[in-house]
Amino acid sequence: MSLLPERLIILDRDGVINQDSDAYIKSLAEWIPYPSAIDAMARLYKAGYTLAVATNQSGIARGYYDEKTLGTMHKRLQKLVSNAGGEIAHIAYCPHGPDDICHCRKPLPGLLEDIQKKLGRKTLEGSWMVGDSLRDLQAGEAVGCHSILVRTGKGQKTEAKGIGLEKAQVFDDLSAFADWLINENPVS
Template identity: 75%
Template sequence: MPAASRLVILDRDGVINHDSDAYIKTLGEWVPYPTAIQAIARLSQAGWTVAVATNQSGISRGYYDEATLAEMHGELHRLVSEAGGCIAHIAYCPHGPDDGCDCRKPLPGLLEQVREALRLDTLSGSWMVGDSLRDLQAGERMGCRSVLVRTGKGSRTEAKGIGLEHALVFDDLAAFVDWLLHQTQA
């Protein structure tokens, strides 16, 4: 069983792969940041557990279906595995903003799913990495430490400066992983 203090939870779009205001609707549109794939592998190799928590309202909006999402996540697993890493769990919310679910970030339901899937008592002390305020808010509700990356919508989120009092800010996932692995090896 992983320890919460050795868990990194990642948002997907804008953290692991390029984001699009028009949604990532096909496997062909899902373009990972090469440095992010390597960063996930490096975390795994250093004994960290990596999970993903991602809002995917494009499903409820009819832009793509769960089978297409499964193809994207299958490719993510494959690339990370080829790089020598592992993603322990991917939780996703297929709902739209007005669907009244409890899993759409900033609500903590997706992170609760991660906690349950990994059989953890708490997520307190783990890391939540995102490119939007709602990612950080979901993590903070579960006791996670917050990291904002400037990729995706992160630079826009940083420019607003609201709600980032407790967040560390990095250029991208790879820069955060460099910092984290240095901190834990020191």
């Protein structure tokens, strides 16, 4: 598999891969993946893309769930993607709350820099950042990623605001983005 930056896709989790909730995703039972997203991740992997996840998880700082519970959700995600024929190279998460002083909480680029380091990449320039909120796109743009907004999760509300989306391409969901990317950028 290629390690070129443009072959790396970084995905937000809640609202992109699974259903989101204003009450937070606090348990494995509440973690409900979009079936089309799991399939899209497998298709992207099979097309030669490296997949990573960058997710804010302030519910940990708020005491709604712990890192063990989050780990259970991520193991389920990895198993579903693996069963579909794909692989997630790394999952980075920020356990901090919005008032904590950290470098990892999106829109700051710390989670993406963690992915860059874990995957041994010199740059993230030209990689893809897929999210449903402006802060996802801002984190990606800070390190040179192409911005992709999906309309799932909070994506429709983000799109309706129209602020900060000048560089973003918009797709209905992760599956529509995967279709476009695979058709537009076939492995040579």
